[in-house]
Amino acid sequence: DQQVKQNSPSLSVQEGRISILNxxxxxxxxxxxxxxxxxxxxxxxxLISISSIKDKNEDGRFTVFLNKSAKHLxxxxxxxxxxxxxxxFCAASAGGTSYGKLTFGxxxxxxxxP
Amino acid sequence: xxxxxxNPRYLITVTGKKLxxxxxxxxxxxxxxxxxxDPGLGLRQIYYSMNVEVTDxxxxxxxxxxxxxxxxxxxxxxxxxxxxxxxxxxxxxxHNLFVTDxxxxxxxxxxxxx
Numbered sequence: 464d465q466q467v468k469q470n471s472p473s474l475s476v477q478e479g480r481i482s483i484l485n486x487x488x489x490x491x492x493x494x495x496x497x498x499x500x501x502x503x504x505x506x507x508x509x510l511i512s513i514s515s516i517k518d519k520n521e522d523g524r525f526t527v528f529l530n531k532s533a534k535h536l537x538x539x540x541x542x543x544x545x546x547x548x549x550x551x552f553c554a555a556s557a558g559g560t561s562y563g564k565l566t567f568g569x570x571x572x573x574x575x576x577p
Numbered sequence: 578x579x580x581x582x583x584n585p586r587y588l589i590t591v592t593g594k595k596l597x598x599x600x601x602x603x604x605x606x607x608x609x610x611x612x613x614x615d616p617g618l619g620l621r622q623i624y625y626s627m628n629v630e631v632t633d634x635x636x637x638x639x640x641x642x643x644x645x646x647x648x649x650x651x652x653x654x655x656x657x658x659x660x661x662x663x664x665x666x667x668x669x670x671x672h673n674l675f676v677t678d679x680x681x682x683x684x685x686x687x688x689x690x691x
Contacts, residue, residue: 467619499682506581506667506682507620552619564635565680567612567619 466490467555469568476575482540484571486553489534493555497565498527498538501550510551511538543575579604581683583668589689590658598653598686600668607673609651610635610680611643613664620667626651627673658690 468487476482484498494515499507513520513527513536520527526539540547550572554565581602590596602609610625612635622635626645640662642654651670655662668683 469619472617497680504684506669506684508682509679554620564622564625565620566636567621569617569619 464489465569466493467553467566467568469551469553469571471571472569473572473574476543476573478545478575478577479542482538482543482547482573482575484538484540484551484553484573486536486538486568487534488536488555490555490557490566491534492557493566495556496527496529496536497554497556498525499552499554499567500547501552501570507552540573543573545575545577548573548575579681581668581670581681583666583683583686585686586684587687589691591691592659593657596655596658596688598655598666598668598688600651600653600683601649602651602668602670602681603649604670604672604681605648606670606681607648608671609645610669610671611641611651611653612667612669613637614667614685615664623653623666655688658688660690662688663690664688 497512498510500510501507511522511525513529529536550570552570553568584599607628611623612620614620621637624643626632666686669680671680672678
């Protein structure tokens with residue numbers, strides 16, 4: 464049973480436009496959420512996170528929004544750049560003594576066209 | 578430079594031939610973990626370790642073993658590999674499980690079992 468789902472396998476966006484990547488979760492115990500970015504032949508790298516006590520966290524061009532009632536989070540990239548082309552994974556943890564036990568979504572391949 | 582290293586990066590083997598994938602981190606992290614990445618399934622946790630001599634099963638532990646004799650090393654052992662263990666494997670480390678810390682990933686090991 465996939466507790467974290469990214470229903471869009473891929474997304475194609477023009478440079479300079481907004482990229483919106485979506486993620487849904489089913490486990491109500493999740494209280495910490497992260498986005499990782501992965502380039503080919505490299506390991507995932509941390510991008511941005513959000514705690515369940517917030518509904519928005521911003522870091523430069525990247526903003527993560529959390530809607531707890533809908534069990535939904537999204538990552539906005541504005542403006543999108545060709546270097547943002549990568550696989551994006553959302554992940555969740557249940558907190559407490561489990562912040563390292565991450566449950567990942569399937570990933571979304573983002574392609575940003577010049 | 579803070580990093581997680583894995584060896585080998587690529588491995589082709591045959592069914593039943595025991596193998597070990599090594600993982601080492603230089604950040605003095607207590608928590609280490611192994612994941613496998615498969616198409617459409619994202620990253621799934623195999624085993625994790627909260628500290629030296631403390632290991633536990635993740636979501637997909639069948640067919641794998643681990644050990645944590647030293648803080649920096651966390652090898653993944655496949656005693657009798659089978660074709661369904663063909664996958665991309667990532668080792669990761671984090672300061673500990675009790676903080677919302679960044680989890681650092683190694684570059685990955687692509688394993689093919691014939």
